[in-house]
Amino acid sequence: MIRKILVVFLLITSTTLLAQKTNSSPYSFFGIGEEFSPRTVEQHSMGGIGVAYNHYKYLNFTNPAANAYLRYTTYAFGGLNNDLTIKSGGEKQKSTSTSLSYIALGFPIGKNAGFSLGLQPISSVGYSLVNNSFDVNGDLKAVTLYEGDGGINRIYGSFGMKVFKNFSIGIEADYSFGSIENSITNQIDEVSLATKYKEDNIIRGGAITFGTQYQKLLKNNLYLNAGATFKLGNDLRVTGNEYLYSLTLGSNGGDIPRDTLSNGAVNGKYRMPLKSILGVGLGKFDKWYLSLEYENQDAIQVLGSLSNTNAAYRYEDSNRFSLGGYFLPKINSISSYWDRVTYRAGVRFEKTGLSVDGSGAGTNFTTINDFGMSFGLGLPLKQLSNVNLGFEFGKRGTTTNNLIQENYVNFRLSLSLSESWFQKRKID
Template identity: 35%
Template sequence: MIKKLVLVFIVLFTIQSYAQESTASPYSFYGIGSLKFKGTVENRSMGGLSIYTDSIHVNLRNPASYAGNNLAAFNGETRPVKFAVGGSYSSITLKSTTGSDDASSTTFDYLALSVPVGKFGFGFGLLPYTSVGYKLESLNEDDAIENRFRGEGGVNKAFFGLGYQISEKFSVGIDVNYNFGNIQNSTIEYNFDNDGNPLQFQSRENNRSDLSGLNINLGLSYKTMLNENLELVSGLTYTPESNLSSENERSFSTITISSSTGQEFVSNTVEVDLDALDLKETDLILPSKFSIGAGIGKPRKWFVGVEYASQRTSNFSNPLYVFSDEDGNPINKYENASSFSLGGFYIPQYDAFRGYLKRVVYRAGLHYEKTGLNIKNESINEFGISFGLGLPVGTFFSNANLGFEIGKRGTTNSNLIEENFINFQLSLSLNDKWFQKRKYD
């Protein structure tokens, strides 16, 4: 057990050591950033499918998965304690109607532990929920820089979950999540003289929001054998609408910018009295979310399933940032989000004594998502195809998981940006037996 924990923390340290900005998406400009949490590497390798649950993998999206049937390998007495840690690397090509650019990001994705206690199961861990990381510029009619936007930060999620097995087929669960983090952004408005030369001093708006709040996630899981070989697996989750408290700061700085390096030097700064504007402390609405899915397969052999999720993203609001049209009328940048996932896995022979490749889990899937952003009357959608391998390591069905995903987000219509991405994911799913009944003759 100690060796496995050491391995987990070595992987976690390695991921964090090489981490840069955890996203490079210009669409993280909106709301509280781009959604990072899409499940474990196993989930993402199956197109984001999260309905499948078993006794040897952590499922972070459905808390009902913390409970389940005991393993025959453990004499039917218990289930293994499950560790999971994962990270990913993304390479993105940003494309517009006038050009393209490349960006990349490396991020820690999750650290979790699931502990069985009879018909109950407990889970807890830490993961990034959203991420902000963008550097954008807009040009004026003379193709000179007009505004520069920068942002970083995001929201993290620490969770504690409880699952309970009501019957051999039916489990329920609940996650209690504490969301916390901060988002920092700045906007520089460039001014020019009559000859079109930038002025010596420019203005920069600085914003910071420190975010915190609680929410819950409810889950159901139902599994039954249709015949001797075929199993039906289904799942349902619901996250009620909740609030995220935001403590805000805003200031304006006079800066000079080096023409050779682009480095910014602050001359003076004036703090904005947000209390007077009733914006010092605000509440953000985190929309409700619902998912449902089902699939069929042969236990420990193959599985294929579909899942649909919807989120009331149109209810999202942030009083600190209000978008307006040319006439000063507020614009809602959000519409309801939805996603569809199709995926599954195949194992040639999970208990093969010879032939390592026979015990490898082969995963594949695809997903289509309406992200909930609507910019210039264009819905920002995402499509991706994913593949993955579950490589057996050690004992108790532990494995290392590799994932690969290619896809596209956004569009070049209406002068927007299209993202073409390639994601590589790595995780460890380690199992151990903590509680053993001692038997004496």
Template identity: 35%
Template structure:
């Protein structure tokens, strides 16, 4: 048992290091604030439009901690996404591809209690922009983002009624760089902002199943996340530079300004869901999320007067169907077929335009190996932003996949 825990802890440390180093976004909108949203749920969630209100005994639901009380086996899961995005303006377009690690998590059942821990991304920054005017050329680059290490617990105080809570620690660093080449000026000006962020937030969740008949269940869900202050340490470097071969930046003169300690405010979130289904057969659910306006104004180098952070919301409709979960002959009758559709108001307004999203997703849950181990595949097409007012519309095709390994731990031996 100790060996298993040591191995899992080592994997989590490696995952944390990898998540900090990866390029989690190639979106121009990640320039603003702490970046674009990076975690949208497990592959199972995302295949149903990010629906976070369903739980069972062999899958982890990282969006609602109450779901941990449903676990019947120890579950270990990891997920990743391959992204292809078209950046479109009124006059041109460009295509980019990138790969992201999405999450690593484990859930452990103990009688009427389930616990879980893991790591997942919170936000991602990754962009390269260039602006050309008659008098100057401006280049902007950014990388980094926030990651979240979490611990969750869920239990069932009353039959069919489950409660859960999560403690999150958010951490990460963001680097924003700008270089300006002015006409008839020998050297270029460079500014680099290094931002280090850390702090806690907390979540609570509830799930309730009402038996309408012998087969049909009505499902209710609720989630809440505290709005929280994260500590920010900012360091700023100003320099005059000259470009050498292969765009190498040769520093002529450099000044480092005094570090600045400040804070940002993450938004408060609440969500409600209603679903209908038959156990191990089918499910369809509708979920609404609402976010208060976050406050990132202390990051004034990329959050100016043209940026407004407002209340945000999301509406999700999704579900699944299993032809026959225990069919002894047909493999495809045991496959889980998932689908969903969503619309999100991001709460971000830039140059007077709302930056919203619309997406549609599909997925498969594939039985693999022994003891309910499974692979999950999904694909989503979604649009973000607009071409109005000289902005950029992003058209994504994301293919995501995960493995969920299940085993029996902490089971007392019945024989000596």
């Protein structure tokens, strides 16, 4: 039955993930958009931890070495609803966006190895901002509209295997692809034609990630986990075109192009440095688990004709600290359903690697930080499947230096379907 559901769902969702608007953050205006590391809903609910974590039926998008511990074929998909409150000065604005977060399949290979593959977004662009300019008398003189849409997705395949009793290694290969469109439309009072700058970019690139995990059984059924991943440096190539033209604004909000003022080719790359994640965890099997994780990456480099497109931002070193875990009262409880529910929680502090100058002069940059608190529930279904709910409350950015502060509430939902697909049938 599960396999029939998978076929139908894959046909419906495989194109939906690539076609939707997945973001409403003003910070997605910069670079390749708002970046996020692929994680399952279960991982997000625990503050984003995962490099040292493994489970026999849950997928792990952080460390390919965790595939070695899969004992069941697991299909998972997740969705996100983001409620955003934007603060700038004394003004507030609210927005909501909904998107599909991932489609993935993992399965064991023998007793000591596993493989997973999937499709996930890794950055998104989706903003629409209006800036009104007034004269000394308070009369409207000009309107500037900033719009952007698109993002980058990735397909990946990862393999993990145990090389010793307590030690596993893994490798992941992925290919990123997508398109981003940014535009700035300016209309000045008493000028018949508006002007519009538009940039259409196509982005492509591949990457390799290596991972390791060590698991040691202690006394009283306790176990100690340690893990590390290293995503090798890679390039995201950017090709496209930029246009500057005059236009007439239509009554339905669309634009009617008039004269092309200039056009040219965009050709450059985002050089992504080595990204490393280290973590350690302690727990008791199917009872509780607690983990601490640290992620670090040097500043992204912008090369080619992209380097001078926007002097209002720059990239810097990024890092993240996460602390989280889960508690499962009694996995085989008969008397209480809620004793079989998995309760998850975590906290995360992240230096995003983006620095923005609110004045636009290119001389006064402010680091954009992100802080979030999360919790979630793993609701068991029949057999080995689960519905996972996750809630996250956080703040990104600041109102100082003419910038924007985002207060967000994320609701995540996933379905994890597990089944034994490749077991040999026994004949009595």
